[in-house]
Amino acid sequence: MNNELKHRLLYIILASIILYAIYLINYRTSILLNPISAAILSIAFFSVVSIIIITLYPELIDPKRNLSKVDDFIVLIATTTFIMLSISLITNFGTDDMEYIYESLNFLFSGKDPYSMTYYPYYTSPTYLINGHIATNFIYPPFSFIIYIPLYLIIKLLNAPAYYINIVNVIFDVVLILLIYIEGRKKQDPFSILSVIFLYVLTAVAISPFYGIFVVVPATFLLLSYLRDDKLGGISLALATSFTQLSWLSLPFILIYKIRGKGITKSKQYLRYFLFTLVILNLPFLAWNYKAFLSIFTTDINTIPVGEIGLTVINYSGLFQLEPWFFTLSEIIVSLFLIYIYYRFFDILKESLWLYPMIISWFMWRTLTEYFFMWIPLLFTALYRENYNLPKIRINIKKDLMTPLFLILITLISTGVYHLNYFHRIL
Known part of the structure; x- marks a missing residue:
């Protein structure tokens, strides 16, 4: 299969995925309640037609059939369509996270500490706690609401609906995908357009940014922290870390990636700006009310477990009821093992760093869809940077792998047995 045919096949796949996404979203959208959204969804069909025409006749874009230029034009059509569709589909906050973020900004601009206030979701479904109450505290690090300040001010100025704050999520989703595409384009990889395909798959199936899923924002900063070795990379890592606790799962792996990959001397600027930005963002709120601020160090153990995959499925199945502390301990044990591995x-696993946070997420008390899909776009870039001429290293299977794995299994099994006895005692 020649290179041009690969490109054109991917164009057809992209057109098919967009058409599928339009159909699926249109199925979920009430024409009577959202006539404008439904109309835009219908018009978006012609974006699919445009991509198909370009696929058949790429010389319409460039007489010399320069595939890079054709790729760029296809990506432009796809991302423009995505932005148009997404903004038209923002009709509510989508999640209590986004509603709480908006309320935290209301408190902040009223001179009140967002971490000391009580919240209530008036327009979205709440997050329920084990004790039957709902989550009423703001638990995300401060950059999770600081990033929305510019759009928040515009919304206030124009007296626009508050839920349009989700536009930030849409913008970052597109930025994330374009960064991945650009990285693939540098390699002249025909599969770089797969990132755009993934954009529509996420939208249609998993984590739609216009429905209040914000993980694309920290994912974008994590990607920048991965791609850049300078001060921008360090700042980006601090921004991601100061946005959501999910970013903390990747922190040890990114630091290992930078320090072992570039050396501690060459990483000093990166680390310095990371720590400086981290302090600047968090210290004011820590000083404001340190007891309230420390609520960001949470493992969700007080919430009702939510998830379709992961260890928590054991609870859902009714087979056995595992206590929240068991998940926390398992998560710590597995994290330490993966950090060691x-x-x-490192020499052969260097570019696999985004895989480990995904594995750790499987052991968490709450395993929402975005906990897993957050890492997939980052893996695209890792593929573009992978060195397939791996160095030869000697591995002592017994010492390097079997012994630590045996210790991990023994620890988890022992914890499970203890948990079983604990469970029978409380019954």
Whole structure:
């Protein structure tokens, strides 16, 4: 299969995915309640037609059939359509997270500490706690609401609906995908357009940014922290870390990636700006009310477990009721093991750093869809940077792998047995 045919096949796949996404979203959208959204969804059909025409006749874009230029034009059509569709589909906050973010800004601009206030979701479904109450505290790090300040001020100035704050999520979703596409384009990889396909898959199936899923924002900063070795990279890592606790799962792996990959001397600027930005963002709120601010160090153990995959499925199945502390302990044990594996075999596992947060997420008390899909776009870029001429290293299977794995299994099994006895005692 020649290179041009690969490109054109991907164009057809992209057109098919967009058409599927339009159909699926249109199925979920009430024409009577959202006539404008429905109309835009219908008009978006012609974006699919345009991509198909360009696929058949790429010389319409460039007489010399320069595939890079054709790729760029296809991506432009796809992302423009995505932005148009997404903004038209923003009709509510979508999640209590976004509603709480908006309320936290209301408190902040009223001179009140967002972490000391009580919240209530008036327009979205609440997050329920084990004790039957709902989550009423703001638990995300401060950059989770600071990033929305410019749009918040515009919304206030124009007296626009508050839920349009989700536009920030849409913008970052597109920025994330374009960064991945640009990285693939540097390699002249025909599969770089797959990132745009993934954009529509996420939208249609998993984590739609216009429905209040904000993980694309920290994912964008994590990507920048991965791609850049300078002060921008360090700042980006601090911004991601100061946005959501999910970013913390990747922090040890990114630091290992930078320090072992570039050396501690060359990483000093990166680390310095990371720490400086981290302090600047968090210290004011820590000083404002340190007891309230420390609520960001949470493992969700007080919430009702939510998830379709992961260890928590055992609870859902009714087979056995695991206590929240068991998940926390398992998460810590597995994290330490994966950090060891990544550090020990860094030379051959270097670009696999985004895989480990996904594995750790499987052991969490709450395993929402975005906990897993957040890392997939980042893996695209890792593929573009992968060195397939791996160095030869000697591995002592017994010492380097079997012994730590045995210790991990024994620890988890022992914890499980203890949990079983604990469970029977409380019954």
